[in-house]
Amino acid sequence: MDVMPLIPFLGVSVPESLVLYYMVLALTKKKESPFVVIILSLLTSIFSFSIRTMPVRFGIHTISQVVLMTIFLNLFFRLPWHTSAVVMVLSSVFLGLAEGISVPLLAWVFKLKLEQIISDPLLRILFTLPHLVLLSVLAYIIGKRGWRLPLISEKLGIKNESDKRTTKQSIRQNCLLTLCLVQALMLVLLNLSFHAYNTGVYPSFTLKTLIEVGSIVLLVSVLATIFVSGYLLKVIEHDAKLETEIHYARERHNLHLRLQVERHDFYNHLTAIYGYIKACHFDQAETYIANLYHTVSSIGSLLKIEPPDLAAIISTKYEEAKINGIKFFWYVKIHDGSLPLSSEDLTHLTGNLLDNALDAVKSNGSPRIDLVLICNKLGLELKVSNNGSPIPQNVRQNIFVAGYTTKSIKQHSGLGLYIIKQIIDRYDGQLELREPDDYSGVEFVIYIPWNK
Missing domain, CATH: 3.30.565.10 (Histidine kinase-like ATPase, C-terminal domain)
Structure with a gap:
């Protein structure tokens, strides 16, 4: 397990936890006291450090931290359990994706090896700051613009103007975007795992650990695909039913309108029949009455249904x-x-x-x-x-x-x-x-x- 001294570790972990909590607040449109957020971030980081000092498998500290933060979201942010889990996983995806891309990219720019950055606490803090700043800006934009996935809005019951303007296309795009983010994170995680195994930067990262990480990545990718596909299918099915309901409502309106038209034209029909009879055009009158009877009886039969x-x-x-x-x-x-x-x-x-x-x-x-x-x-x-x-x-x-x-x-x-x-x-x-x-x-x- 990668173990850093407590103070440098907090220099990395506390800002990460702060960004995660504020990302959650932005996604859920919640407002909390900065003092509460800082205290929770500190507690989360100390908990994560404690897990790292234990002889546990690689990655357990990350999973434990996500679980703890989910509990904190429910207890202190008063979010439902399912909502807490969704936004926490999504925020972690943003963080993992940003870190997995930013740190290797900066290492390549400054011609440093990843093991140098990981083993040097100061470099680790410095190389963590760019993607945290990026995520902070992203959280600010999300909060300012009111962006959130339809699934989160549905869980929270949020009904605002931006949600009302959400179209079927945007829902599908958001679902596909989420799936792409998860898949991208899994690829980055898999790539970093191979690098960690090849370089030996983490002594505890053995071939067995690599296989376990690969299996988890594959499982998460498959489950994410199944979940998003199922959700998309439900959205499309709901949209189709809604369109059908609207279509049928219009058809009911058309039937009522048709009845009103027939009632309005009844006097005209009588006038036409009277004119035919007055002019002794009995055949035309009979044909007219037959057609009128067919129309009225057809409507009458429908009204009995x-x-x-x-x-x-x-x-x-x-x-x-x-x-x-x-x-x-x-x-x-x-x-x-x-x-x-x-x-x-x-x-x-x-x-x-x-x-x-x-x-x-x-x-x-x-x-x-x-x-x-x-x-x-x-x-x-x-x-x-x-x-x-x-x-x-x-x-x-x-x-x-x-x-x-x-x-x-x-x-x-x-x-x-x-x-x-x-x-x-x-x-x-x-x-x-x-x-x-x-x-x-x-x-x-x-x-x-x-x-x-």
């Missing part, structure tokens, strides 16, 4: 199909108006399947879509069929994977069927992909049982 969200989505897709010359037949029967799943999830299922069907039949000469939704005591069955091109067998196994799409990436996120699969699994439902009975094409059949 419960929940209203489902009526709105069917109405909108029906109008979209009508505009594009697509035959759209639908049948909905819900016993007692009760459902084995939430109305939001049912709307997601129906809307996504209809969107896929509308896309699938665009290239067909006589496009057709059928929707059948029946809910009774046995459960809910939803069937959406279309006469578009059948889905190849080699594609079927991938269509429910997040991000997979055979369409333009700019226009489709590849999350529609993934969200459908997630909803079905949540309710222990079943999904079947087959060919319709009446024509060639694709039919999705979803069954959702009642919860026992």
